[in-house]
Amino acid sequence: LHITLGAMADKYGPLFTIKLGSTKIAVLSNSEMARECFTKNDKASSSRPKLVAIEHLSYNQAMFGFASYGPYWREVRKIVTLELLSNRRMELLHDVRVSEVQASTKELVNLWSSQKDESSGYVLVDIKQWFAELTFNMVFRMIAGKRFFGAMKTESEEKAERCVKCVKNMLRLLGVFTVGDAIPSLRWLDFGGHEKAMKEVAMELDKILTEWIDEHRQMMDLGEKDANERDFIDVMLSVISDAKIDNVDADTIIKATILNMIIGSSETTTISMTWAMCLLLKNPRTLEKAKEELDKEIGKERCASESDINKLIYLQAIIKETLRLYAPAPLTATHEFSGNCNLGGYNIKKGTQLIANLWKINNDPCLWSNHLEFTPEKFLTTHTDVDVRGHHFELLPFGSGRRVCPGISFGLQMIHFSLASFLHSFEVSIPPDEPIDMSGTPGLVHAKATPLTIMVKPRLSLSCYETRFLFNFDRKC
Numbered sequence: 001l002h003i004t005l006g007a008m009a010d011k012y013g014p015l016f017t018i019k020l021g022s023t024k025i026a027v028l029s030n031s032e033m034a035r036e037c038f039t040k041n042d043k044a045s046s047s048r049p050k051l052v053a054i055e056h057l058s059y060n061q062a063m064f065g066f067a068s069y070g071p072y073w074r075e076v077r078k079i080v081t082l083e084l085l086s087n088r089r090m091e092l093l094h095d096v097r098v099s100e101v102q103a104s105t106k107e108l109v110n111l112w113s114s115q116k117d118e119s120s121g122y123v124l125v126d127i128k129q130w131f132a133e134l135t136f137n138m139v140f141r142m143i144a145g146k147r148f149f150g151a152m153k154t155e156s157e158e159k160a161e162r163c164v165k166c167v168k169n170m171l172r173l174l175g176v177f178t179v180g181d182a183i184p185s186l187r188w189l190d191f192g193g194h195e196k197a198m199k200e201v202a203m204e205l206d207k208i209l210t211e212w213i214d215e216h217r218q219m220m221d222l223g224e225k226d227a228n229e230r231d232f233i234d235v236m237l238s239v240i241s242d243a244k245i246d247n248v249d250a251d252t253i254i255k256a257t258i259l260n261m262i263i264g265s266s267e268t269t270t271i272s273m274t275w276a277m278c279l280l281l282k283n284p285r286t287l288e289k290a291k292e293e294l295d296k297e298i299g300k301e302r303c304a305s306e307s308d309i310n311k312l313i314y315l316q317a318i319i320k321e322t323l324r325l326y327a328p329a330p331l332t333a334t335h336e337f338s339g340n341c342n343l344g345g346y347n348i349k350k351g352t353q354l355i356a357n358l359w360k361i362n363n364d365p366c367l368w369s370n371h372l373e374f375t376p377e378k379f380l381t382t383h384t385d386v387d388v389r390g391h392h393f394e395l396l397p398f399g400s401g402r403r404v405c406p407g408i409s410f411g412l413q414m415i416h417f418s419l420a421s422f423l424h425s426f427e428v429s430i431p432p433d434e435p436i437d438m439s440g441t442p443g444l445v446h447a448k449a450t451p452l453t454i455m456v457k458p459r460l461s462l463s464c465y466e467t468r469f470l471f472n473f474d475r476k477c
């Protein structure tokens, strides 16, 4: 969709509208329009429409990422920013991230040791799947204290599969614009059965979340957790307690917010690491430079630690360039204008919906020379001061303005550390005669469509891979 809308922008300009039944959608596609929209018109353009998918899958807009602009959204976003995604919380969750990266690395070394090809010394691995399992473990441990994959998993295979499948289905269905959204009078016909599928996924997820919250309440009553062991559900239970916000009850707020954290963080992070790996394998010189930096800053006597990330300037530039070329969320979520306004000389009426084509903005040939080439060096030379946090309107992988992604630091921390650890720990190579397929999935997120099967072998001495962090699951088991 981002490519089709990008081609339409080339023909009709950086702001055009499309009409789907009775719904008018403005599509914004360049940095100047983005600046005007997310600064001067930010308040007016920061609401969200009540689409059919949002009604069913977001607890009727209790998920703040899909809530209308107003006191409820403001209050919950404030709680999330201050309590869940703050620097302090990130520090408290340091051991979780490190233990997960160490455990996944160790498991990959074990796989290599038992299945390597004796002549090449490499083992074949679908690294997209490895990144996905690592991210799911990290995210679900920080959010709910759950570990789905690997030797130390806390959940059965069946439960893990059920949960991961539901989250993936939810993300897919959130990208569906139903006939009922365009022509409300035809909603009851439910063409394609999308609404039925949405209700089923919502019910299944609600069951899982209710179970987790009950479990956490019991643990809390037993006083079984130290302050630094608290996950997001524990924090939400203590912050919200039984208070209502704008008439939404505490349990609904907690379930909706936890689910928002899960869908916001799990896929986007995996997708970014996978695209980065594809681009590195297609650009061996860049991969070599990244390894040189890792060896210079960390050496080869130990594995990477989170405190190394600040020194890995080239690796950070690689991630910026990946997010520029392959934004995991190439379009913003749909916004809705809550008041009339003027944008780029056009009068926009209240109720008009808005989508910003972030991918088109990030790849504007007027602002980026050789805009389709992968050159992280630009962020160390000509574009040193351009960051991804929504203030530089030529690079907006996380959006901008009031609705900018609240998980930027949280997401970047996971991406930088996981990728640095992987590249530092393993030698990688592409199987001969197998070009890297760069096709992506349609929908809300733009993931690599096919597996990324590559050859992997350890590059540090085997003693470096011994895990130092212990899992503390005994009481839960």
Ligand code: HEM
Pocket (backbone or CB within 6 Å): 064, 065, 066, 077, 085, 260, 261, 264, 265, 266, 268, 269, 272, 327, 328, 329, 331, 332, 333, 334, 358, 397, 398, 399, 400, 402, 403, 404, 405, 406, 407, 408, 410, 411, 412
């Ligand atoms: C590489 C990683 C990520 C990317 C590229 C990304 C990108 C985005 C984008 C483009 C938006 C939409 C902005 C708009 O509608 O204008 C967004 C919103 C959001 N993201 Fe992220 N995101 C990432 C990671 C995360 C993480 C780790 C979390 C949570 C832990 C998260 C939670 C959210 C939430 C809750 C919203 C909705 C905010 C609101 O409407 O107030 N995201 N993100």
